[in-house]
Each structure stands twice: as C-alpha cells, then as structure tokens.
Amino acid sequence: IPLYKEPLYASVARYHSAYDPSSDEEDPLSYYGASGGELPSTSMEATEILRDAVIRYQQPHRQFLWDRLSDLIAKVAGYDAELVVLVSRVDPLSQSEYFNLSLSVLAEVANTVVAVQQILDALHTFLxxxxxxxxxxxxxxxxxxxxxKCASEFELRFALSSLQLRLTRADKHIRSYLQGIRTLYTGTEPSETISSVDSTISEVREAFGSEPPTKELYRLLLRKDYGQR
Structure with a gap:
C-alpha cells in the first residue's frame, strides 16, 4: 500500500486546499470561533493544527475520494466483510498462498484509515x-x-470488520471532539448529542497495539462488540 507517512499539514497541501488568508473568503475555523485567523487565547501553532484537522475532515479530496471524510467512512464501513471479494495470490519466494482485498477497495480503506488517524492525532495534540x-x-x-497480505482468509475478513467498527467509532470521537471545541470557544451548545462514543477504559487502550496485529485481532475477537460482527 503506497501510504504517505507524512505530517497532517503535508497531506492537507497534497490532497486539499490549505487555508490562504489572502485569498480565501472564510476561515475553516470561523465556525469554531476563530476571528482574524486566530482562536482566542490559543497559540498560532495550535490553531493551525486544528485548522488542518478540520480541512482534512470536512473539505473535499482533490482526487475525488470524498466530499466529506465521513462519507467515505460510511462507505467503507458499509462493505460486507463476509462477502467482499478477496484476491488469492502466491508469494514468489515462499510459494505460499496469501489473500488481499481488491486494489480498489484496499485503496479506499487505506486512504480512510490514514486520514482518520492523522485527524485523531491532531485533535489529541490540540486537546x-x-x-x-x-x-x-x-x-x-x-x-x-x-x-x-494475509495467509488466512478468516483473519483478513475479521481485520476488515474490526477496522470498520473502529472507523465508525473514530468518526464519532472526531465529531465529539469538534463539538466540544466549538462549545469551548463560542459557548454554543451542540445541536445534537453524540452519546455513543466508545467508552473503552484507559487500561485497555494503553494495552492496545502492544502486541503483533494477529494477536491483537484475536484479543478483539474475545470482546462482545467485535465478536458479534
């Protein structure tokens, strides 16, 4: 997968239109209380981090992958992990069989996961x-x-299913963070309440990612919310 492991601001410049106060009529952060390109009592560095996160999340992708990232998240989450077509290949070195998603679906999932993680990281830094x-x-x-590339068809499908669930929860986290930020700077109460944001305890989150992906996958399988998918 040709992932660009780059800072959020680089992806904004590559895939979107970075904010230019000299030519753009409206600051993407105006909705969140910015005036004159600045948020009250907030450093310019922090302001730019939030602005890039908002642009990446809410503005169209230059390669037409999404109008709003939530649209692509919903599309990816809507695939039936049990029925999605897998491609069977043979490793030329080991001569062992492995599976992968079709390139079109894989590209959608990859672009979604990378963008969502960038936004989460930026919002965690800002907050x-x-x-x-x-x-x-x-x-x-x-x-x-x-x-x-996965030797097990079952593990690949469960990895996709787990990512789908985690993407949906990540989207709720992002919207919750942004609602909270707007309330903080404008005093405006959110028009809708996001009450189903994942409440996984801190100890579980700290442990997640400490083991190889396959082992983490089977850990998730033991959890009721993942195992029933």
Whole structure:
C-alpha cells in the first residue's frame, strides 16, 4: 500500500486546499470561533493544527475520494466483510498462498484509515490528551497491512470488520471532539448529542497495539462488540 507517512499539514497541501488568508473568503475555523485567523487565547501553532484537522475532515479530496471524510467512512464501513471479494495470490519466494482485498477497495480503506488517524492525532495534540489513553484507530497500521497480505482468509475478513467498527467509532470521537471545541470557544451548545462514543477504559487502550496485529485481532475477537460482527 503506497501510504504517505507524512505530517497532517503535508497531506492537507497534497490532497486539499490549505487555508490562504489572502485569498480565501472564510476561515475553516470561523465556525469554531476563530476571528482574524486566530482562536482566542490559543497559540498560532495550535490553531493551525486544528485548522488542518478540520480541512482534512470536512473539505473535499482533490482526487475525488470524498466530499466529506465521513462519507467515505460510511462507505467503507458499509462493505460486507463476509462477502467482499478477496484476491488469492502466491508469494514468489515462499510459494505460499496469501489473500488481499481488491486494489480498489484496499485503496479506499487505506486512504480512510490514514486520514482518520492523522485527524485523531491532531485533535489529541490540540486537546492535550494523554497519548497512552487516547483512542488509536490502527496502531502502526497493523490491521491495514493485513488487508494487503494475509495467509488466512478468516483473519483478513475479521481485520476488515474490526477496522470498520473502529472507523465508525473514530468518526464519532472526531465529531465529539469538534463539538466540544466549538462549545469551548463560542459557548454554543451542540445541536445534537453524540452519546455513543466508545467508552473503552484507559487500561485497555494503553494495552492496545502492544502486541503483533494477529494477536491483537484475536484479543478483539474475545470482546462482545467485535465478536458479534
């Protein structure tokens, strides 16, 4: 998978239109209380981190992958992991069989996972959340790489199913964070309440990602919310 392991601001410049105060009529952060390109009592560095997260999340992708990232999250989450077509290949070195998602579906999942993780990281930084207890979508992209090459068809399908559930929860986290930020800076109460944000305890989050992807996958399988998918 040709993942660009780059900072959020680089992806914004590559795939979106970075904010230019000299030519853009409206600041993406105006909705969140910014005035004159600045948020009250907030450093310019922190303001730019939040602005890039909002642009990545809410603005169209230059390659037409999404109008809003939530649209692509919903599309990826809507695939039936039990029925999605898998491609069977043979490793030329080991001569062993492995499976992967079709390139079109794999590209959609990969772009979604990378963008969502970038946004989560930026919002955690902006909100000064403890990284050990913050929600992590896919540590080191372990599950994502399983979709590219996996010896077990079952494990690949469960990796996809787990990512689908985690993407849906990540989207709720992002919307909850942004609602909270808007309330903080504008005093405006949210028009809708997101009450189903994942409440996984901190100890579980700290442990997640500490084991190889396959072992983490089977840990999730033991959890009721994942095992029933």
């Amino acid at each position: 000064r959340r403890d990284k050990k207890s913050a929600f992590v979508l896919d540590p080191n992209y372990g599950f994502l790489y399983m979709l590219e």
